[in-house]
Amino acid sequence: MFSETVKSLRLQKRLTLRDFCDQAGLDPSNWSKVERGINPPPGDVGVLESLATFFGLTGAEKLAFMDQAALQRGELPPDVADHVLLQKALPAFFRAARGHELTEAEMTNLAEDIRKLHARDHK
Amino acid sequence: MFSETVKSLRLQKRLTLRDFCDQAGLDPSNWSKVERGINPPPGDVGVLESLATFFGLTGAEKLAFMDQAALQRGELPPDVADHVLLQKALPAFFRAARGHELTEAEMTNLAEDIRKLHARDHK
DNA sequence: TTGTTTGTGGTAGAATATTACCACACTTGT
């Protein structure tokens, strides 16, 4: 997820791994492993933000980027982690989905339904 | 969440903190902080499982217990963490809820709606 | 071949996070 994303973003900029790391202030060896999912994404939010800036990500794109990093680390995004009410909904969400074999399309639909539900509840 | 849960479970068994820790093989000082949310819940799954067993939790109760521990640590439950398809839905879920002030009741409804949606999609 | 550039593996060191130890204050009971 995060690994594929950062690699593809780097390649879009036509940068070699070393050049990219030079410009972004990262260690090439470590980053090579990050891009392959061997090492975890950086945990430091500052590093992630500078990466997002480097790639020109803003708004929703940037948020998704940060979320991907957290999720690949097996963590909750920081703003979710201290969103008390949202956290209360998460166990129910896990319960609903756990143990089911869902196709990717079904999952996408479910996610979209959630969004719509939310919009309806708050119109 | 986890902190309140374990404290209330211990009190239900009418155990002092020290007695409980003796029986469960935990350090009283650390556990005191865990019950107050100062120290994080144990990260070791084995420890959590033996706690669940000690409290007589099984099935859904046990899962919820494990989820609470992970969430209070700001982590995803391990089985969720490597549930690829579920992970794909999470960013959408975060996006849907982020930045909104939801009442607890609304959150509960949302969670319930998710459950129903899921059931419908798979009937 | 020789030199460069690319990505990668292994691992030591640093940085963090977790746990355990010890001493203390506060109660309660004798």
Place this chain on the structure above:
DNA sequence: ACAAGTGTGGTAATATTCTACCACAAACAA
């Protein structure tokens, strides 16, 4: 007052995670 039991604060020790360094192999070029 004393003793025993309760929970807690501070911090040292430990364990874990993360990062950076170095050397290497493959591909490519001169």
